[in-house]
Amino acid sequence: MITSIKPNNFIYNYPKTLSFKGYNDETYNVKSKNKQDWLLHQTSFFRNIETLEFTTNYIKENFPNGTQIADFGCSNGEEAYSLMMLLNDNNQEKKYKITGYDLSPKVIEKAKYGPFVIKYREPEGLINSEFEYKNSNKKHLRTLFFDCFENIRGDFFHYRIKTGDEKIIKDKIAKEKDLKKLIQLKCFNQIIHNRGDYKEGKAYLPKFEFINKSIEFKLGDINNLSKSVKANGKTGVIIFKNAWYHISGSKKTYEIDQLNWQGVESAIKQAHEVLPKGGLFVVGNLANDHLFENQHQRTIIQNGESIKVCDNTPFANSLKKQGFKPIFYEQILDQYENVDKTKPYLPSVWQKI
Numbered sequence: 001m002i003t004s005i006k007p008n009n010f011i012y013n014y015p016k017t018l019s020f021k022g023y024n025d026e027t028y029n030v031k032s033k034n035k036q037d038w039l040l041h042q043t044s045f046f047r048n049i050e051t052l053e054f055t056t057n058y059i060k061e062n063f064p065n066g067t068q069i070a071d072f073g074c075s076n077g078e079e080a081y082s083l084m085m086l087l088n089d090n091n092q093e094k095k096y097k098i099t100g101y102d103l104s105p106k107v108i109e110k111a112k113y114g115p116f117v118i119k120y121r122e123p124e125g126l127i128n129s130e131f132e133y134k135n136s137n138k139k140h141l142r143t144l145f146f147d148c149f150e151n152i153r154g155d156f157f158h159y160r161i162k163t164g165d166e167k168i169i170k171d172k173i174a175k176e177k178d179l180k181k182l183i184q185l186k187c188f189n190q191i192i193h194n195r196g197d198y199k200e201g202k203a204y205l206p207k208f209e210f211i212n213k214s215i216e217f218k219l220g221d222i223n224n225l226s227k228s229v230k231a232n233g234k235t236g237v238i239i240f241k242n243a244w245y246h247i248s249g250s251k252k253t254y255e256i257d258q259l260n261w262q263g264v265e266s267a268i269k270q271a272h273e274v275l276p277k278g279g280l281f282v283v284g285n286l287a288n289d290h291l292f293e294n295q296h297q298r299t300i301i302q303n304g305e306s307i308k309v310c311d312n313t314p315f316a317n318s319l320k321k322q323g324f325k326p327i328f329y330e331q332i333l334d335q336y337e338n339v340d341k342t343k344p345y346l347p348s349v350w351q352k353i
Contacts (some may be wrong), residue, residue, distance in 0.1 A: 021292045040136065042077040045118075045131035046082045046141050047242065047337070051348045054328045055282055058349075059096065059237060066095025070229045070274075072222050073243035074100030077111030077215075077334040078129055081206060082217050083239075085144045094213045101214030101220025101228050111217040113186035115152055115203045118145075128148060134337070147337070149204040157200040163295060194276040213304045223247060223263060238271045241284035241348075242314065256314060268322045272352060281331040281350040283319070285330040288345050290315040292332065298343045308344040316347055324350035 046052065054103045059067065067181050071080045075163060080100040102108055135141050169189050176182040187205055191198050197252050220228040229235050245251045247263045281287070290313040297308045301317050309329045310316075316326065326347030 002118060004161045013206060032115065043078045044129045044134065045078045045145065046138070046185055047325055048330060048348070049081055049082075049130075049135060049138065049141070050081075050120060051241075051282060051328065051330045052083055052086060054349055055237065055239075055280060056083065058280060058327075059087065059115070061088050063096075063236045066093075066097075068234045069096065069098040069237040069238040069239065070225075070235050071100045072102075072220060072225060073240060073246070074107075074111060074217065076107050076116075078116070079216055079241070080111070080215060081148075081211075082131075084210070085148050085207065088144070088148060089212065091214060097216065099228075100215070100216045100217040101222075102217070103219070103221060105219060108217045109186075113183050113190070114205050115187045115198060116149070116205070117198055117203050126155075136245075145204075148207055148210040150207050150249050152187065152191070152198075152199070152203040152205055154200055155187050157198070159188075159192055159193065161192055166202050179212070184209070189216075191271070194256050223267065225267055228275060233276050235274055235279070237280040238275060239282040240271070241282050242286045242289065244283065244289035245286065248289075250291060252294060254288070254291045256291075261314075261318075265318050267320070268318055268324075272322045275352045277352055280350045281319070281352065283315075283325055283348060283350060285332060285346045285348045286290075287332050287343075287346070292344075300329070302345070307331075309347070310344045311347045313346070319347075319350050324352055326353050327351045 034306050035256070059069070071083075071084070074080050077100050077240070080098050084091070084096070084098050090096070100108075100111055102111070116129060118132055131141060133143070169185065171188065173182065173185050176185055183205065191203070222240065225238065229238070244264060244267075247267060248259045248261060250259055253259065268281075275281065290310075292310060292313050295312055296311050297310045299306055300309050301307075302309075307329065311329075319326075326349070328347070328349035329345035330348040331339060331345045332343035334343075
């Protein structure tokens with residue numbers, strides 16, 4: 001009976017049913033009460049690692065006593081977890097806390113309770129975390145990951161539901177108050193009901209000691225940053241990365257008069273109001289977020305390397321107008337998020353001035 005199962009190690013991945021429909025896109029006739037559940041939830045551990053590493057170093061240097069970090073459009077949480085992994089060696093006292101916000105209740109549930117699947121891209125195109133092959137030249141990331149995540153127990157995969165088990169599991173989840181046990185129960189429940197989405201030996205759960213009091217996930221609208229985060233000086237970093245096209249509609253066109261540019265400027269203004277002077281606004285490097293169309297480029301030195309940058313796009317100009325300045329640039333990637341050496345760098349991290 002299920003009472004004999006004592007979950008200790010578990011995992012997380014996001015529903016394979018989620019696919020891109022577009023935040024402001026009504027053309028797909030999605031028959032769902034929660035259209036937000038049909039948004040793009042494409043992410044991976046250590047995505048945009050250069051931007052993440054710069055952000056980590058900035059946080060450690062400029063917020064040595066700690067700060068709160070708000071991650072909007074967090075999806076299933078892999079990028080929020082990645083930043084916390086990079087901060088982990090400096091966070092024994094839990095002085096840094098990340099709160100991830102997303103519109104989708106299904107995704108927030110996934111981010112909270114897992115499991116995560118780690119594997120290489122396979123021919124069938126099954127989407128799970130991609131950090132193993134995308135960051136194969138960064139072996140320290142593997143060490144970080146296995147310091148903070150643990151392999152799921154094998155008996156989770158071999159358990160077969162018996163008559164009455166579903167109600168027992170449901171009742172246990174509803175009554176469980178201990179967070180560690182709740183995570184374990186929910187992961188167990190996820191695997192036994194969606195066995196085909198997981199693979200024994202590749203499924204992982206964030207260690208309780210790693211996430212306890214340092215990371216959480218909540219529902220939050222990317223259009224209303226200030227509704228979720230207050231301007232009280234406690235939040236030093238806002239991450240709203242690679243999701244601006246959901247507000248602007250720039251997945252289809254770059255014509256300003258056809259975009260929701262007022263919504264973009266409103267979100268930027270809200271971020272400026274929330275952040276303290278010197279606070280960080282991480283916006284990502286997607287060309288269609290910045291509305292990059294081969295605008296004028298200039299050469300700068302970043303990390304000792306000469307790079308071509310473009311920071312005069314409509315998006316960059318809106319950030320400057322609201323009181324931000326660019327302090328880090330990441331190169332535009334191709335459609336598979338691999339480096340495209342023909343592309344310039346876009347300003348992915350901005351500082352409030």
